Amino acid sequence: MKPVVVRNIKRADPAGMAEYGVSTVHEAYDRLGLMKPYLRPVWAGAAIAGPAVTVLAQPGDNWMIHVAVEQCTKGDILVVGCTTDNTDGMFGELLATSLQARGVQGLIIDAGCRDIRALHEMNFPVWSRAVSAKGTVKATLGSVNVPVVCAGVNVDPGDIIVADDDASWRCRSATRPRSPRRRGADEGGKRKRLASGELGLDMYSMREALAKAGLVYVDNPEDV
Incomplete structure (x- = not known):
């Protein structure tokens, strides 16, 4: 050029x-x-x-x-x-x-x-x-x-x-956003829930997916 x-x-x-x-x-x-x-x-x-x-x-x-x-x-x-x-x-x-x-x-x-x-x-x-x-x-x-x-x-x-x-x-100047405003509001709501003590595991419904992926909880190191 x-x-x-x-x-x-x-x-x-x-x-x-x-x-x-x-x-x-x-x-x-x-x-x-x-x-x-x-x-x-x-x-x-x-x-x-x-x-x-x-x-x-x-x-x-x-x-x-x-x-x-x-x-x-x-x-x-x-x-x-x-x-x-x-x-x-x-x-x-x-x-x-x-x-x-x-x-x-x-x-x-x-x-x-x-x-x-x-x-x-x-x-x-x-x-x-x-x-x-x-x-x-x-x-x-x-x-x-x-x-x-x-x-x-x-x-x-x-x-x-x-x-x-x-x-x-x-x-790109031609790209249209999905909605930063909507996402920002959504994150504000999530922030309040997390600040109240709710776990991301529950807010995002992760427990079932984690179990399907093979994550196991045990109470004692001897059980690993």
Whole structure:
């Protein structure tokens, strides 16, 4: 693919998915789209949901992240994939300042990040493959707003991204949810039952299935 910047993309509406979180929406969307667990928040407590602006970058080169800033609008989430594995610190405080000025909610990057304390103080959330102070260059072109692979997941420009302390997740912009709201309400009811002391074994009617699978209860170690 030749280096290219796509200016106009169709952005999906996240429809309040941040309030439900990654675990709930991941289950509601048939357990698809979860990024690899090595992608972790650089500081705890953030929860975001929004459309992806994508970057295909070269390892150790953040030139195209600078290019992508111009294509971002309020509410976007920048998603950066690399052409090969990399953990260099490709993103930090200054780029975050530039993105925050455009109204970008946060960054998902399959590479390294640095300036963690400053990012926390700025309240700019980042999910990254690594934390690394190693500097980068601006020497090789990539692309903006093309399909990328980020942490094992294919991300198209405009796809919905949801990220929180659990993980990062994406769904295709054309995919319809089963109902995160309904699942969230269902989980709220289950939470109350469990808090009252009811066992998951009974709430989920597991006992018969466990017995059929061969699980046996004994009262004494000698009976094993």
